[in-house]
Amino acid sequence: MAELGNYMDDTVADEVRMQLDNHLVHCPTCQVIVDSTRKTVRIVSDSGSFDLPDAVLKRITVGLMAKIRDERG
Amino acid sequence: MSYFAEAEPSDSFQPFSVFREYFGFVPNLFRLQTLLPRVIMAEAALSRALLFEQLCLPQTLKERLLLALASAHGNKYCVALGSQTLSLLGASECQLILPSREALLVEFTVKLGTRGHLISREDIERITAGSWTNESLLEAVLLAGWGNFLRTLSIGLAAPPDFAAVPYAATTPLLNIASAEQESFGPYLSAREMPDDFAPFAFLRDNFGFVPNFFQAQTLCPAAVAAEVEALRLILFSDDVLKRKQKERILLAVSGASQNTYCVAVYAEILTLSGVAAEESYQIAADHRQVVLTELDTALLDFAVKLSARPQEFSGEDVESLRQQGVSDQQILEAIAVTALTQFLNTVQWGTGAVPDFAPRRSFRLNVGENANLSSLDSRPTTKEELADPDSELVQRAQSGELEAFEVLAERHSKRVYRTLVGLLGSPEEARDAMQDTFLKAFEHLAGFQGRSKFSTWLLTIASNTGLQRLRERRPMESLDGDGPDGEEGFRPRQVRAWTDDPEQLYSQAEVRALVENCLKKLPAKYRVVVLLRDFEQLSAEDAAIALGLGVPALKSRLLRGRLMLREALAPYFAKSPTGVSA
Numbered sequence: 001m002a003e004l005g006n007y008m009d010d011t012v013a014d015e016v017r018m019q020l021d022n023h024l025v026h027c028p029t030c031q032v033i034v035d036s037t038r039k040t041v042r043i044v045s046d047s048g049s050f051d052l053p054d055a056v057l058k059r060i061t062v063g064l065m066a067k068i069r070d071e072r073g
Numbered sequence: 074m075s076y077f078a079e080a081e082p083s084d085s086f087q088p089f090s091v092f093r094e095y096f097g098f099v100p101n102l103f104r105l106q107t108l109l110p111r112v113i114m115a116e117a118a119l120s121r122a123l124l125f126e127q128l129c130l131p132q133t134l135k136e137r138l139l140l141a142l143a144s145a146h147g148n149k150y151c152v153a154l155g156s157q158t159l160s161l162l163g164a165s166e167c168q169l170i171l172p173s174r175e176a177l178l179v180e181f182t183v184k185l186g187t188r189g190h191l192i193s194r195e196d197i198e199r200i201t202a203g204s205w206t207n208e209s210l211l212e213a214v215l216l217a218g219w220g221n222f223l224r225t226l227s228i229g230l231a232a233p234p235d236f237a238a239v240p241y242a243a244t245t246p247l248l249n250i251a252s253a254e255q256e257s258f259g260p261y262l263s264a265r266e267m268p269d270d271f272a273p274f275a276f277l278r279d280n281f282g283f284v285p286n287f288f289q290a291q292t293l294c295p296a297a298v299a300a301e302v303e304a305l306r307l308i309l310f311s312d313d314v315l316k317r318k319q320k321e322r323i324l325l326a327v328s329g330a331s332q333n334t335y336c337v338a339v340y341a342e343i344l345t346l347s348g349v350a351a352e353e354s355y356q357i358a359a360d361h362r363q364v365v366l367t368e369l370d371t372a373l374l375d376f377a378v379k380l381s382a383r384p385q386e387f388s389g390e391d392v393e394s395l396r397q398q399g400v401s402d403q404q405i406l407e408a409i410a411v412t413a414l415t416q417f418l419n420t421v422q423w424g425t426g427a428v429p430d431f432a433p434r435r436s437f438r439l440n441v442g443e444n445a446n447l448s449s450l451d452s453r454p455t456t457k458e459e460l461a462d463p464d465s466e467l468v469q470r471a472q473s474g475e476l477e478a479f480e481v482l483a484e485r486h487s488k489r490v491y492r493t494l495v496g497l498l499g500s501p502e503e504a505r506d507a508m509q510d511t512f513l514k515a516f517e518h519l520a521g522f523q524g525r526s527k528f529s530t531w532l533l534t535i536a537s538n539t540g541l542q543r544l545r546e547r548r549p550m551e552s553l554d555g556d557g558p559d560g561e562e563g564f565r566p567r568q569v570r571a572w573t574d575d576p577e578q579l580y581s582q583a584e585v586r587a588l589v590e591n592c593l594k595k596l597p598a599k600y601r602v603v604v605l606l607r608d609f610e611q612l613s614a615e616d617a618a619i620a621l622g623l624g625v626p627a628l629k630s631r632l633l634r635g636r637l638m639l640r641e642a643l644a645p646y647f648a649k650s651p652t653g654v655s656a
Binding site for chain 2: 004005006008009011029031032033035036037039040041042043044045046047048049050051052054057058060061063064065067068069072
């Protein structure tokens with residue numbers, strides 16, 4: 001399992017990569033899992049999830065700095 | 074109400090005579106361990122050497138050091154015991170306004186006992202500049218270790234105080250933390266040559282093959298060395314209750330959780346002599362749950378790590394849970410004693426600065442909680458290349474007091490911090506609150522940031538810990554650290570239908586975004602946070618591991634599980650239908 005994670009991140013040793021490549025050729029289930037997990041990572045990274053509009057973030061930052069200035073006296 | 078039954082001590086039980094002689098009675102802490110007499114014998118030997126015998130420090134000062142540490146920990150049992158002992162010695166708590174020279178020693182002992190990993194040569198030099206001798210300093214170090222030993226015992230046993238505690242306020246401005254983690258190599262104290270026939274060293278050579286620097290660093294106080302070796306013999310080197318191997322694992326896991334690289338390195342190397350691969354030892358120290366152990370052995374390590382690293386969460390349920398798994402009270406008592414002994418060893422190592430006998434193969438980090446000192450977050454040694462930080466100039470300006478520079482940093486990173494927090498907490502309102510907390514903590518601790526990690530990594534570390542702390546408060550029973558019975562350890566993918574080639578094209582961007590947000594919320598927090606740091610914030614595995622106080626293998630393991638869980642949740646939306654059309 002640990003090597004599978006490294007394989008998907010492309011950080012696995014060449015020898016292990018070859019072994020996994022060979023395994024994937026013959027194992028449709030693993031093919032699906034590797035392919036769909038890679039797609040999951042891509043979708044998640046590009047989704048823009050949890051982003052807050054810049055104007056809202058700016059308001060929060062301004063409030064934060066006002067608090068820091070207050071506390072500093 | 075203690076977790077363990079108290080047996081009536083026999084009048085002839087020699088260790089109890091030692092306690093009666095000093096305290097005038099047998100403290101509950103020791104009475105509660107009568108199921109395991111050899112552990113009490115070890116504790117009596119340590120008490121005699123560290124507390125009762127006079128090397129340099131007067132008895133009342135020793136007790137004040139212990140009382141100050143107990144008070145800093147908020148440990149009612151130890152505060153009550155210390156107050157009573159002081160009054161027996163003829164000193165009242167009212168006399169706690171100490172001359173500045175003594176206050177210096179109190180401050181040092183409290184820092185060592187509460188944040189030992191931050192002790193540096195600078196702290197030692199402050200003490201010696203106050204004209205304290207190396208011998209006095211060593212005594213203070215040993216007392217900090219002993220204080221931590223007693224504290225761990227009192228929590229593990231739930232010992233009821235022997236007396237009503239007198240509220241005690243610290244008399245000095247405590248914890249003037251200088252986080253000088255560079256240049257802090259020891260040993261800090263002078264040592265003396267011991268004769269070849271010094272029995273404790275002969276014992277260590279027989280058992281370890283060498284005398285670890287840890288003991289060499291304490292030769293100014295041979296009685297303490299002898300008592301420690303006796304405690305190792307009585308508590309660790311036996312197989313009659315817990316197996317020695319089980320206890321050695323506790324030592325590794327507790328030292329790892331305390332981030333004591335020295336103790337882990339030394340013990341990992343010692344264990345290679347018994348055929349245990351060093352890698353396995355390091356993995357136990359980094360995250361024992363990644364090592365294949367029996368359920369019972371894993372439960373013992375969960376227990377010990379919780380008692381040492383998260384004592385505020387420790388309760389009778391932890392003891393009961395071990396009992397239900399068939400662990401005897403004797404075995405639980407021994408696990409508590411080994412945990413306490415490890416806390417002692419870790420504290421004394423930090424205080425003496427004993428240098429590793431072997432090069433550590435891996436360093437460890439604290440899982441930083443709400444109350445941890447944030448200045449220690451960037452202590453990982455890094456290469457020059459890693460130091461290139463686009464924020465460094467702004468950070469320097471902010472550190473020199475320029476608020477506008479901090480404001481730019483806050484604006485630059487607010488999106489990432491918010492995203493991590495809302496992903497963790499779920500609620501946008503709470504995430505905004507937590508974001509404010511994060512930046513306030515960062516501002517407060519900015520002076521301690523030394524640029525040894527990127528500023529953004531440091532900030533996300535604070536954000537993750539702030540978010541996780543809020544989750545703990547919200548759901549105290551949920552395991553966020555990998556020690557809970559949360560059932561997903563055996564997670565295996567079930568959805569094995571192929572996905573369409575361009576799954577994102579099936580939905581609008583807003584729909585994909587909502588799908589991801591909803592599916593991510595279904596993951597347990599300990600996996601969610603890893604996915605957030607790696608796949609949303611694009612932290613490297615190493616930086617994410619640092620942020621979460623995990624070893625890299627543990628981080629990668631959680632990441633893979635998290636990604637597979639997320640894949641599982643998204644599969645119904647992106648998988649091809651059996652007819653080849655997307656579901």
